[in-house]
Amino acid sequence: MPEKSITDIPQDTTHRDVVCPFCALLCDDLVVRTRDGRTQILENACPRSAAGFERAPLAVQPTVAGRAASLEDAAKRAAQILARSKRPLIGGLGTDVDGVREALALAERCGGIVDHMHANAMANNVRVLQSRGWITTTLSELRNRADLVVLVGVSFADRYQHFFRRFIDPTTTLDGARRSNRRVYFMGPQKAAPTSDAVPVETLNCRPDQLDAMLGALRATLAGRPVHLRGVQQKQVAALAAAIRLARYPVFVWAPGQLDRQNGDVAIGQICGLVDALNVDGRAAGLFLGGDDGGQSAMSACAWLTGFPLRISYGGETIAYDPINFRSDRLLATNAVDALLWISSFGVSAPPPAGATIPTIAIGWPVDGAAVHIPAGTPGVDHAGRLVRTDTVVSLHLKPVRATALPSAADVLRAIAAAL
Ligand code: SF4
Numbered sequence: 033m034p035e036k037s038i039t040d041i042p043q044d045t046t047h048r049d050v051v052c053p054f055c056a057l058l059c060d061d062l063v064v065r066t067r068d069g070r071t072q073i074l075e076n077a078c079p080r081s082a083a084g085f086e087r088a089p090l091a092v093q094p095t096v097a098g099r100a101a102s103l104e105d106a107a108k109r110a111a112q113i114l115a116r117s118k119r120p121l122i123g124g125l126g127t128d129v130d131g132v133r134e135a136l137a138l139a140e141r142c143g144g145i146v147d148h149m150h151a152n153a154m155a156n157n158v159r160v161l162q163s164r165g166w167i168t169t170t171l172s173e174l175r176n177r178a179d180l181v182v183l184v185g186v187s188f189a190d191r192y193q194h195f196f197r198r199f200i201d202p203t204t205t206l207d208g209a210r211r212s213n214r215r216v217y218f219m220g221p222q223k224a225a226p227t228s229d230a231v232p233v234e235t236l237n238c239r240p241d242q243l244d245a246m247l248g249a250l251r252a253t254l255a256g257r258p259v260h261l262r263g264v265q266q267k268q269v270a271a272l273a274a275a276i277r278l279a280r281y282p283v284f285v286w287a288p289g290q291l292d293r294q295n296g297d298v299a300i301g302q303i304c305g306l307v308d309a310l311n312v313d314g315r316a317a318g319l320f321l322g323g324d325d326g327g328q329s330a331m332s333a334c335a336w337l338t339g340f341p342l343r344i345s346y347g348g349e350t351i352a353y354d355p356i357n358f359r360s361d362r363l364l365a366t367n368a369v370d371a372l373l374w375i376s377s378f379g380v381s382a383p384p385p386a387g388a389t390i391p392t393i394a395i396g397w398p399v400d401g402a403a404v405h406i407p408a409g410t411p412g413v414d415h416a417g418r419l420v421r422t423d424t425v426v427s428l429h430l431k432p433v434r435a436t437a438l439p440s441a442a443d444v445l446r447a448i449a450a451a452l
Pocket residue numbers: 052053054055056057058059076077078079080081191192193194195
């Protein structure tokens with residue numbers, strides 16, 4: 033594999049309209065300066081993006097069994113591990129569209145199973161979409177048209193932090209009246225309700241594991257059926273139902289990874305049922321926030337290329353899709369795979385699930401005890417790339433903002449495939 037040359041970016045550059053790859057909102061209005069080897073966000077940073085852009089790049093040196101190796105030798109050793117494996121798992125998938133394409137191509141060559149680090153969260157959505165379908169909208173529609181936004185348990189504590197700035201209280205909108213009349217409700221624990229200087233946030237106070245029941249009560253109230261809740265909650269449900277009746281375009285927002293692990297899909301199903309009912313003689317929609325670390329890109333690219341969502345295997349004669357048995361955590365905990373290739377190029381999320389005692393190839397950020405580690409750059413920071421936004425209708429081109437010699441995950445995967 034040829035050594036990657038350092039991208040041609042002058043030492044002191046200010047980049048405008050930079051797309052941030054560190055959560056699935058993909059804000060595209062950052063101003064980023066690179067000077068004297070340091071990268072800093074000058075405008076529109078949030079804590080997550082600041083940490084991501086300002087983190088020092090990975091050292092370029094690959095390792096094999098903990099010892100320095102050339103890229104070529106590391107790729108050869110990784111190919112050897114995959115060739116000897118009867119059932120490898122290609123997991124993590126923290127990469128962009130190009131990286132996912134190469135990961136799928138490699139899985140096809142070596143008979144691997146493919147999964148993403150956030151697929152458990154995204155599976156909540158997939159179950160609902162496959163079983164009943166849904167009516168969803170885009171971030172732009174929400175910004176321009178929604179006059180009521182209901183946040184179903186969404187937390188902005190560590191991601192989606194610019195949701196209010198960009199979509200609830202934007203500087204420009206196509207419909208000023210909708211913006212000035214916009215109401216925002218939060219369903220969830222009072223203490224977790226988001227605050228905003230621009231828009232008061234009203235609350236329907238409930239525990240996270242009560243969200244599906246509150247949504248059911250809301251549907252019943254809107255349908256004119258009797259509802260029996262405790263005093264305050266009954267009043268709050270009635271108040272939100274009244275706000276929904278008044279609204280011309282309510283949008284219900286959820287984050288699948290933040291919903292209760294046991295019944296997250298039930299809550300999403302309730303939202304979709306509510307939206308269906310409101311569309312009988314009006315207009316309403318759902319919108320989910322999720323698919324960070326390239327998760328939405330992985331879902332979309334997998335669907336384009338195979339016809340299935342994630343959790344597929346190339347181990348048989350045809351592609352097999354199994355959202356339960358191809359879960360990374362389950363495969364690793366039960367020793368059902370004998371090699372792991374883990375891709376994590378955003379540097380902000382978890383390492384592989386515990387139990388990975390099998391030969392491991394780490395691409396991007398290191399994994400403890402990996403037999404092979406090949407550092408890779410972050411799309412939109414170290415190299416160009418493409419990511420699909422949370423609302424799935426927009427894919428954004430990302431440009432590098434600093435000069436490094438790091439290859440992309442796609443480059444590394446191509447090199448491994450070439451050595452197989
Ligand atoms: S909200 Fe998400 S996409 Fe926007 S700047 Fe913060 S981390 Fe980046």
